[in-house]
Amino acid sequence: MNNFEYTRASDVADAVRRIASDPAAKFVAGGTNLIDLMKENVARPSRLIDITHLPLDQIDETQDGGLRIGALVPNSDLAQHPQIEARYPLLGSAILAGASPQLRNMASTGGNLLQRTRCLYFYDTTTPCNKREPGSGCSAIGGINRMHAILGTSEHCIATHPSDMCVALAALEARVLATGRSGERSIAFAEFHRLPGDTPQLDSNLRADEIITAIELPPEGFAKNYTYLKIRDRLSYAFALVSIAVGLDIEGGTIKEARLALGGVAHKPWRNREAEARLEGAPATRENFVRAAETVLREARGFGHNDFKIELARRGILRALAQAARGTPQSQADKRIR
Amino acid sequence: MARPSSAARTGLEKIPTPAKVTVTLHVNGVERKLTIAPWTTLLDALRLYLDLTGTKKGCDHGQCGACTVLVDGRRINSCLTLAVMKDGAQVTTIEGLAQGNALHPLQQAFIEHDAFQCGYCTPGQICSAAGLIAEGRVQTADEIRELMSGNICRCGAYPNIVAAIEAVMFGKATDRSGATGR
Ligand SMILES: Cc1cc2nc3c(=O)[nH]c(=O)nc-3n(C[C@H](O)[C@H](O)[C@H](O)COP(=O)(O)OP(=O)(O)OC[C@H]3O[C@@H](n4cnc5c(N)ncnc54)[C@H](O)[C@@H]3O)c2cc1C
Ligand code: SF4
Numbered sequence: 001m002n003n004f005e006y007t008r009a010s011d012v013a014d015a016v017r018r019i020a021s022d023p024a025a026k027f028v029a030g031g032t033n034l035i036d037l038m039k040e041n042v043a044r045p046s047r048l049i050d051i052t053h054l055p056l057d058q059i060d061e062t063q064d065g066g067l068r069i070g071a072l073v074p075n076s077d078l079a080q081h082p083q084i085e086a087r088y089p090l091l092g093s094a095i096l097a098g099a100s101p102q103l104r105n106m107a108s109t110g111g112n113l114l115q116r117t118r119c120l121y122f123y124d125t126t127t128p129c130n131k132r133e134p135g136s137g138c139s140a141i142g143g144i145n146r147m148h149a150i151l152g153t154s155e156h157c158i159a160t161h162p163s164d165m166c167v168a169l170a171a172l173e174a175r176v177l178a179t180g181r182s183g184e185r186s187i188a189f190a191e192f193h194r195l196p197g198d199t200p201q202l203d204s205n206l207r208a209d210e211i212i213t214a215i216e217l218p219p220e221g222f223a224k225n226y227t228y229l230k231i232r233d234r235l236s237y238a239f240a241l242v243s244i245a246v247g248l249d250i251e252g253g254t255i256k257e258a259r260l261a262l263g264g265v266a267h268k269p270w271r272n273r274e275a276e277a278r279l280e281g282a283p284a285t286r287e288n289f290v291r292a293a294e295t296v297l298r299e300a301r302g303f304g305h306n307d308f309k310i311e312l313a314r315r316g317i318l319r320a321l322a323q324a325a326r327g328t329p330q331s332q333a334d335k336r337i338r
Numbered sequence: 339m340a341r342p343s344s345a346a347r348t349g350l351e352k353i354p355t356p357a358k359v360t361v362t363l364h365v366n367g368v369e370r371k372l373t374i375a376p377w378t379t380l381l382d383a384l385r386l387y388l389d390l391t392g393t394k395k396g397c398d399h400g401q402c403g404a405c406t407v408l409v410d411g412r413r414i415n416s417c418l419t420l421a422v423m424k425d426g427a428q429v430t431t432i433e434g435l436a437q438g439n440a441l442h443p444l445q446q447a448f449i450e451h452d453a454f455q456c457g458y459c460t461p462g463q464i465c466s467a468a469g470l471i472a473e474g475r476v477q478t479a480d481e482i483r484e485l486m487s488g489n490i491c492r493c494g495a496y497p498n499i500v501a502a503i504e505a506v507m508f509g510k511a512t513d514r515s516g517a518t519g520r
């Protein structure tokens with residue numbers, strides 16, 4: 001780890017002031033991603049601004065009947081909150097599919113959104129990587145790219161966003177609340193993370209002087225027909241090869257509303273409105289699921305080692321849609337996929 | 339006469355040499371004060387400065403669970419947090435679980451069920467299991483397996499680890515997938 005100065009933010013305004021005054025400073029919350037990256041010399045902040053003492057650890061109902069989740073709520077507390085279990089089980093399930101109990105006790109809601117890719121070249125400071133060192137090249141294209149993206153890639157970066165929680169938040173159309181020098185703003189989840197394009201060093205649209213204060217969930221949680229299906233190399237404590245979050249609103253066998261988001265396949269949680277629209281107004285049948293999967297994957301492209309992800313994603317989408325339609329969500333304890 | 343500072347001589351003037359920080363930890367019920375560099379992890383503080391070497395460093399990257407301790411009653415990976423971030427916290431390590439000469443029930447059960455081979459992962463396994471029991475979410479052996487998945491055992495003592503935890507939680511082990519050592 002490099003030398004750094006340790007400071008503590010006393011309130012949100014103080015945190016903003018501190019981050020705005022030092023472009024090389026970083027907030028630290030759970031520390032599970034940042035401290036790891038500092039040990040690897042990938043992150044070298046001049047100063048850590050500890051935000052863990054800020055009063056951002058509440059979960060409250062919003063006026064419209066949704067839920068507001070403070071940025072410092074630990075992942076484990078969020079997954080097990082009675083309101084999440086009852087109304088947003090898709091979110092709870094996705095969180096419990098990720099990391100380990102110890103890490104979930106540490107990881108914060110805000111930090112989870114801003115965790116960086118697990119691309120091994122990003123971690124290996126001896127190799128070129130456009131995300132770590134813009135302009136140096138991408139070692140994964142033409143290199144070992146089994147974990148990498150099949151959708152929304154660019155010639156500059158094919159990394160994936162590793163979060164499970166964010167896939168559920170994308171499906172639920174959460175909003176991210178952020179405060180910066182020019183005040184507070186609310187960012188639609190789909191606008192929060194970025195595709196790599198020619199600026200892969202930027203994972204999100206959060207501004208340099210902004211702190212995430214909360215996530216807001218809309219009232220609809222798809223608690224009856226949902227699933228989070230995560231496919232990985234071992235059954236627990238591994239990042240997703242492909243994961244699928246589904247939320248359906250079904251009435252009399254007809255899908256009224258569909259949400260389908262994929263993890264492990266792109267630089268951000270992947271949604272495709274056209275595929276969802278194909279499901280809406282249609283009966284919940286396998287033929288319709290096949291069509292939706294085809295729409296999602298029409299432009300998918302592999303890079304060699306990760307070619308298998310295209311077929312894996314197709315099958316995963318079919319399975320997840322069937323699980324959600326049946327009302328038999330994937331268990332995160334009994335890992336058999338049914 | 340003023341000499342150029344060592345930083346100026348080596349061209350490292352941009353790298354600050356931050357002051358040490360003072361941290362108070364309540365470790366296994368005892369108040370401990372430390373003056374340490376801010377980048378000292380909780381794991382290193384325990385092992386290097388408090389001589390509590392029961393907590394192990396396996397990967398140092400959150401990937402193995404050997405460093406699991408309880409902070410304010412919750413299990414965490416001590417390698418991925420800074421000691422200074424836990425100023426004022428209650429920390430329980432493997433050294434703090436026994437009551438005098440009486441082993442903690444989990445320690446006793448690990449012995450009875452032969453739940454280790456080399457023993458390197460064991461302090462982390464036991465602290466993690468203590469956290470698991472305190473969380474109160476487990477009803478089945480499958481759930482024990484899933485919620486202990488943050489602790490890797492390179493020797494593969496998993497069946498007996500699950501059996502030991504089951505014995506403490508449910509009074510008996512139902513897991514028969516491996517040797518039981520009873
Ligand atoms: C071994 C291992 C396995 C894992 N497996 C999984 C997995 O399977 N699935 C999964 O989804 N995740 C997994 N994770 C990742 C884990 O979920 C993240 O590391 C965690 O969510 C990050 O949260 P944190 O609070 O610890 O963030 P920190 O490390 O504290 O911060 C991460 C980043 O966010 C910034 N930040 C934090 N809070 C805020 C805020 N409020 N406003 C602005 N910026 C902020 C920090 O400056 C930093 O840049 C794994 C991690 C490890 C180490
Ligand atoms: S995929 Fe992205 S993160 Fe990985 S080496 Fe290429 S540029 Fe770096």
Ligand code: FES
Nearest residue numbers: 396397398403417
């Ligand atoms: S040493 Fe902390 S998880 Fe491996």
Ligand code: FES
Nearest residue numbers: 455457491492493
């Ligand atoms: S007993 Fe050797 S690693 Fe678990």
